[in-house]
Amino acid sequence: MRMSSGTLLVSGLLVSGLLLSASPFAHEVEVSNYQFKPAELHIRAGETVTWVNREKRVSHSVIFLGSGTESERFFPDERWSRKFDAPGRYPYTCGPHPEMLGVIVVTD
Numbered sequence: 001m002r003m004s005s006g007t008l009l010v011s012g013l014l015v016s017g018l019l020l021s022a023s024p025f026a027h028e029v030e031v032s033n034y035q036f037k038p039a040e041l042h043i044r045a046g047e048t049v050t051w052v053n054r055e056k057r058v059s060h061s062v063i064f065l066g067s068g069t070e071s072e073r074f075f076p077d078e079r080w081s082r083k084f085d086a087p088g089r090y091p092y093t094c095g096p097h098p099e100m101l102g103v104i105v106v107t108d
């Protein structure tokens with residue numbers, strides 16, 4: 001009995017994980033060749049953006065220009081996510097490479 005409810009819980013988690021990764025609410029920005037792709041991304045309030053480092057050996061970060069909030073450095077094949085609750089424009093750059101520019105546009 002305990003075993004089957006545990007199995008149910010695990011399969012439930014797996015199913016919600018699959019739904020989450022396939023959902024349109026999960027947005028990805030690829031970071032490669034010292035560029036954010038796409039450089040401008042439009043999402044809805046409450047959605048999450050994940051930056052994925054696709055470089056061979058360069059690490060990057062994400063700094064939001066208004067607030068100065070900076071992510072940790074993320075290395076090749078690492079990722080970093082942020083959820084956006086409030087509508088607005090969120091321009092950002094990269095700590096080590098200030099020439100890299102991107103913007104997340106959040107609408108209601």
Ligand SMILES: [Cu+2]
Nearest residue numbers: 060061094097
């Ligand atoms: Cu960078």
